Amino acid sequence: MRFTTPNGANAFEYGHIKNQLLFIKTKAIAWNTTLSATSTTSTNDDIADLQTFIDAIEKELKSNDQSWVLGNGYISIWNKIHRAEEVMLSLMPTEEVIQQALYDESRLKDSNISDRNELISKLRMAVSDLSTESVKYLSKTDDQDLHNPADAQKQSQGSKNISEISSQKQAQGVLKYIRQRINDFNDFRWEGVIRIRNQLIGTALITGIFTFVLLCIPIIQSVNISLIVSAVIFYLVGSITGFFSRLYADSRSPTAVNDYGLSQARLFVIPVLSGFAGIAGIFIRAQLAPVAPTTESLFELSLQNIVVAATFGLSPNLVISALQQKAQGFLNDIESSKPPGQLI
Structure with a gap:
């Protein structure tokens, strides 16, 4: 039956999902080519996780059952897409991660999430760990320590060491957590x-x-x-x-x-x-x-x-x-x- 397919039950939502899936697949193909040869075990695991989500989404989109009529199928798909987006934050270069952080800050600023101020504070600290100079692009706050010019100059000097790389990984982990909180907030309400x-x-x-x-x-x-x-x-x-x-x-x-x-x-x-x-x-x-x-x-x-x-x-x-x-x-x-x- 037509209405038991994702395209037949809600063509608009199906098109939105296909567009988002195409974006994720394009990124995954590029990272498989550029990162897999010289990447660490952690990066390879992230690439494998991303591919697992892609396969699960494509498999579910081929199913024909009442979940599409009830709408639950779309929520299940978006849950997987959101998990894939969170994994992508670990694979993106720093400038793209910062771009995503700016996007999430604009989502948090006027949201009804109960602890949005705490999440914004964590987001600002994570961006500071990735690139202190990028903090100036965030919304103005009373916290002046995160964009102190002297600190920015000090942190820009010298080459990266192991502790700096570890700090960046932690910052990406924090941004993944914030993205997950926003996604879970929305997914629960769509349910x-x-x-x-x-x-x-x-x-x-x-x-x-x-x-x-x-x-x-x-x-x-x-x-x-x-x-x-x-x-x-x-x-x-x-x-x-x-x-x-x-x-x-x-x-x-x-x-x-x-x-x-x-x-x-x-x-x-x-x-x-x-x-x-x-x-x-x-x-x-x-x-x-x-x-x-x-x-x-x-x-x-x-x-x-x-x-x-x-x-x-x-x-x-x-x-x-x-x-x-x-x-x-x-x-x-x-x-x-x-x-x-x-x-x-």
């Missing part, structure tokens, strides 16, 4: 977005099946067809009211992003829940009436009943809005860890 989306879709399916069963019961019992038609009309009134209410709420929400189908899931689940709520409203009104109504009067196609169905059809939006706020919190966290101007 939350997908979890909410799947909950909505599951709720819609269960409610739809339950509604279908309830409709079959009066048909089997040969109930008057006019009563069934009235019940269907009340269901449609609730569905339409809830659907347009959801459309209005979504039109006032922030600019849409690639949220793995969460927005579509909200629109999918609302008509089902609102229709069921419309029917439930008719029964609740009957229970509150001073005189118990007959079956015919219960489903009487009157303006009063239509208003009740429409009013109760709005109620599922309260639940959906609560879930939307939770999902929006995840999306806001993800957006906070992006550089200024970069979309999710």
Whole structure:
């Protein structure tokens, strides 16, 4: 089936993954050529780890199962891509590592990561160990020791010794840790977005099946067809009211992003829940009436009943809005860890 493939379930995300994988593979091929002949055991291990991640990603992209429909497959792929990116920091030349550090600093600066200030401080110290002169390109802070001109001149003199190389390796390790913290922060929140989306879709399916069963019961019992038609009309009134209410709420929400189908899931689940709520409203009104109504009067196609169905059809939006706020919190966290101007 088309939707059980990564390209069929979400073509946009599939294209994004393929582009990132191409970049990683290009780097891996170049490092295999330039580093493997003269590299250390540690470097060879990093190259082997990087190739392992590439092979795992390519294998998973060839799979056809429900994980792509559920969205979990994309999260699994991005986890592997992020691990590969972290390994790449150990293989990049110093100038590229510093470039990546500048990028991560811009992601940390306004992020919602709880200990971002501590991570920024560690990042600045790591950059200082790699190249003291490069610290001047970081954001200004009160810490003047890291970009003291006298220290920069002192550290630029002389050739590299073993301790300096060790210090650079430690600095790269710190930058890998910081990149991993940012990646884990985002991956966890994307998992939350997908979890909410799947909950909505599951709720819609269960409610739809339950509604279908309830409709079959009066048909089997040969109930008057006019009563069934009235019940269907009340269901449609609730569905339409809830659907347009959801459309209005979504039109006032922030600019849409690639949220793995969460927005579509909200629109999918609302008509089902609102229709069921419309029917439930008719029964609740009957229970509150001073005189118990007959079956015919219960489903009487009157303006009063239509208003009740429409009013109760709005109620599922309260639940959906609560879930939307939770999902929006995840999306806001993800957006906070992006550089200024970069979309999710």
